[in-house]
Amino acid sequence: MENILDQLNTAQRQAVEYCTGPSLVIAGAGSGKTRVLTYKIAYLLEQGLPPYYILALTFTNKAAREMKSRIAELVGEKKAKKLWMGTFHHIFSRILRGNAERIGYDSNFTIFDSSDSKNLIRIIIKEMKLDDKQYRPGSIQGQISRAKNSLITPGMYAQNKELIEYDQMAKHPLLFEIYRTYQNRLHAANCMDFDDLLMQTNILFRDNEDILENYRNQFQYILVDEYQDTNFSQHLIVKQLADKHHRICVVGDDAQSIYSFRGANIDNILKFKSNYPEAKIFKLEQNYRSTQNIVNAANSLIKKNSEQIFKDVYSNNEEGDKIDVISAFSDFEEGLIVSNKIARLRIEEHASFSDIAILYRTNTQSRIFEESLRKNNIPYQIYGGLSFYQRKEIKDVISYFRLIVNPGDEEAFRRIINYPTRGIGDTTVNKIGLAATENRVSLWEVTSNPEAFKLNINSGTAKKLNAFYTMMSNFMEQNKLVNAYELAQLVIKESGISKEAYDDMTPEGMSRAQNIQELLNALNEFVTTRIETGDQDISLIDFLSEVSLLTDQDTENEETKEKVTLMTVHSAKGLEFEHVFVVGMEEDLFPSAMAKNELRGLEEERRLFYVAITRAKKTCTVSYAKSRFKNGQLNSCRESQFLNDIDIAFLNIDEKTLSNISNTQNTDGFWKSMERQSKITPAQTRSKYSPPKQLTNISRIQTSNSSAQLPDEAKQLKEGNIIEHERFGRGKVISIEQDGNNKRAFVEFESAGRKQLLLKFAKFNIVE
DNA sequence: TAACACTTGTTTTTT
């Protein structure tokens, strides 16, 4: 332990060693925040505090996982495993499941993701016969979410004059009614949305002093990462748990608070001291990540914000290059310039592609860089877009699981009642829905006994409905007997999903089939690893409660080697790269047009830019385009005001690029040829076929060489080929056999041993 | 009821 503390600087060490009271660690970008957290936990363990007395809360599963493995390195796997460490949602869903009946839920409640919520809200708006132009499901959902995160229950909402007045002004006076109905429906269905996991925890603690007391006693020390991003609901949970012993350490950086749109309240960190007057404040100000120029540039930018905790972030690293500012004629040219510069970095600086990141404000901007990188044969990976569990086919299968576990789950029911199509259409579902509302029972209960609810359906429909009921009942019975993997196989087969999915020979269909296969693999892995570690929780509910809280942020980066990273600035928080490109620095894009109305919004955008710049270790390049396609239309743009916020002393404005472009009088021809090219290449890249994603990487990585995984590639496979498989790695093809309609390859893998691959589905590249 | 064409909105970020 002595030598562990020796690895810290004075400020870090002080923050680690102070454990007797509340502390706030203000951690500047790149100042070793995670290091302090992990060492502090290791230190607590070394001091003799048992791991299950420690509660450590993070925002992403990834952060929790990484911290856990680092702690395991310091104190051993056994102790690390017993820590209560995870995301807010994860930890408190676990606590809720254990105490659900105390707040009127069943412990097998299922979790709505945001699209489930939105669907339900849409249905309610329709049922109330409201105009969905005035009551836009998306914005209603946002407001309900904000209310929940502020711990305003439907009852409180209806009583709150200010909110009601606001809603009247905003021309949706019945929002409180929608909120009430929504919450009733969720409850009746025994479902919780993301916000419920926090709000219901607060309700649980509020109404059950004994439970709160229990956890207060258990969690002897509480740590919270990214405290600047907590909302009121999270803040209150933490505060209540720490209220007695005050042994709490929160870590964060007010300058990196970028989630207010989700209810995060920067005041939580700014006012920590008033909650705990005796709190000690530690400031980590030495940046170990970036060059002096980058740190200084970022400092000069963030100084333009009004409210912040004073800190003096500095770097003792080399001075480094100034930040390059590049102006491009069009978004297309911006892509070209950036990928050319990346190619040069590789050749001249011997940079690895994996050391390079392109960061943008919105996900849509990724496309143009995909094209230009592809043209330059630069491998890349995109984080963003649809996550594995959001894919339609996966959500459909998961919905079966959800309904089996929790027959009340309305969304799950609606998704699968006619999937695969079994002749039960909207008309019938609406009738069921009506009967359910009238009789205050679930859709499932109506289905179980249509006559009892006087369902007006013909005998054919009744028969189909009964077949569905019988099938699902059988699954529910089996669920008591077999593990998650076995049940999933049964479900896929009996429901007709496998027939539907595997018979579809279109590329899209095959991609779907493979995704379903990946889900099965994941289930298999889930069950086997749990059995190996002696964990008996291997039924469907255990799997569900784990995957419902996974997000695309939780990607395990096994495949990061030699690929340029493309992601939004938001998802880049906490990461670092040698070379960073911040692109699309244009007014109304970054800062976003929506955020500009309020000062708070603009300042948050500025912090977002601050986060972007401070990801860079060695070089940072910012670029903007003078014109850009937006919603299919060409718009002209001007450079972001944020560029003027950075002290010019730290910038290197690329005169050559500027003059080149302004001197190009024949830009028309230049432009048109660009446009033509941009229309040819994407045709292939934008086909509806999306390559199946690998579940083990939790999915949302799209790789540039994915087109090589089309079946055509598989057809060329010969005996003796060396292939690179996404899961099994490198291996040699021993033989290829025709098996009915399918071709199989037997492959000897270097590390994974001998496997047979179904060529129709296998994901690999031929190496030689 | 299902498949298809048409219309509409969406675009800030995501646990």
Add this chain to the structure above:
DNA sequence: ACAAGTGTTA
């Protein structure tokens, strides 16, 4: 430019 939602037709 695209996807999702809606309406029309068979």
